[in-house]
Amino acid sequence: MEVNMLFNKQKSIYLDNAATTSVDKEVVEAMIPYFSEKYGNASSQHLIGQEAKRALEESREIIAKSIGAKRDEIIFTGSGTEANNFVLKGLFFANKDNKKNHIITTKIEHDCILNACKWLETQGAKVTYLNVNNEGFIDLNELKKSITPETLIVSVIHGNNEIGTIQDLKEIGKICKERGVHFHTDACQSYTKTDIDVNKQNLDFVTLNAHKIHGPKGVGALFIRKGIKIIPLLHGGGHEFGLRSSTENVPGIVGFAKSVRIAKESNIKHMEKLRDKLIEGILKIPNTQLNGPRDKRLCNNINVCFNNIEGEAIGGFLDSYGISSSTGSACSSHSLEPSHVLKAIGRTHVQINSSVRLSISKFTTDEEIDYVLEILNKIVDKLRKMSPIK
Amino acid sequence: MAEQFNAYTKEVLKRFTNPKHFGEIKNPDGVGQVGNPVCGDVMKIYLKIDKKTEKIKDIKFQTFGCVSAIASSDALCELAKGKTISEAKKITNKAIVDKLEGLPSIKIHCSVLGANGLKKAIEDYEFKTGKISKKSERYDDEDGSCEGNCAIAG
Structure with a gap:
């Protein structure tokens, strides 16, 4: 029956x-030593702490290389959602006094982008939600027309989580560079499935995460191009170059890097x-x-x-x-x-x-x-x- | 063990995967359609009624809807079959939920749809046989005006 x-x-x-x-079992194996053997706090100066620090930085290097970034341009977060919130809110608050309060995004973003934008609207942000065609692609001309002198950032999801549409990051990046606005992509679904190159695609911010690529849950990363001022969401002990305080989730981060390496x-x-x-x-x-x-x-x-x-x-x-x-x-x-x-x-x-x-x-x-x-x-x-x- | 984490009872799943009463009755004595595809559920109830005893001889459903909507339709038919019209009118959505050994709270509206579908089909029968002169409009929500909120409102 x-x-x-x-x-x-x-x-x-x-x-x-x-x-x-x-x-992935290989990922689990890579993580296991970092729970009970190499359990140090990466901020500690002693040997056990430095062992954790080394694993953390090696992992950062792997993630950075995978998208053509430098090691110190990668910040680990607790999720893709956190990374997306960090970009929009952190950049908005860092630019509060220079009249750059316009955000351009699309109608097909993940809820975390849409809801962060909605909240930012209550804080004085102006948001343009770009239309998409019947296959889910944005119109580059509509994007060009939407950019104003107040525009701070363009945030477009790379691979859509529901219908799989992959946007042309290179063309969008070119427009953003020409017009002098920041460019962010939420690449949680596309990471390791299609090419991401922060230089070829002129990206200033990229959101990544582990659990969509056979890594553990509770680990994300954000690429932040060097030199861009952004306000942290979490203030504390100054971890992650002072941009994301919290003791690093070393086993999770090691697992994240392993999942990238085996892709x-x-x-x-x-x-x-x-x-x-x-x-x-x-x-x-x-x-x-x-x-x-x-x-x-x-x-x-x-x-x-x-x-x-x-x-x-x-x-x-x-x-x-x-x-x-x-x-x-x-x-x-x-x-x-x-x-x-x-x-x-x-x-x-x-x-x-x-x-x-x-x-x-x-x-x-x-x-x-x-x-x-x-x-x-x-x-x-x-x-x-x-x-x-x- | 796993059941306590499952959103649906065994009875819901059994009726959903193997409904006994789905189908169409040719030349029915009463038909009731409730719901709206915009909201995600449409239920159509067909009745065959014994004119002498006023008993429901046969009842069948056709449903466009989710797991709970299909299970509710089947449970409703089971409850109504063999009952007299006046008994059947008393079938509440709670009786459907009980028959299903529970529904997730977010899905209670599916049982409401079931109870209304039957009432509407009975009304159709009573109207056709001259027992009532006018149909009530209480259950008429298939006019396309719904904005997708019935799931909450229902």
């Missing part, structure tokens, strides 16, 4: 890697292949639409609208077969608001309620994709028979 599978899941296929990933080009190719197979397989089901672009799309993202059935019902059914997915529906348990990203690309409420996101990882297999497609065909057929909307 199907229901038994709900409680004794024979299979477990995790397709919610945009939410978080499993920590491989071949993983991207593997994910791209499976992504395309899944997308093509799903689109063979009648009355389905892909949300987001076919090209310039994160290698692990699939987001589809299954017309006339509710996304959460599909998710619930998939879960009963041991397949984890995620919905952009009004029904998802955290928020009752329909996805702002799907809204921004012009999807109707009904289409948004019928959409499901599947996000794969380097651990996803070809057999798993076959199984998911088989199950999806079955349950979409069943739910459509149940639906009064035809």
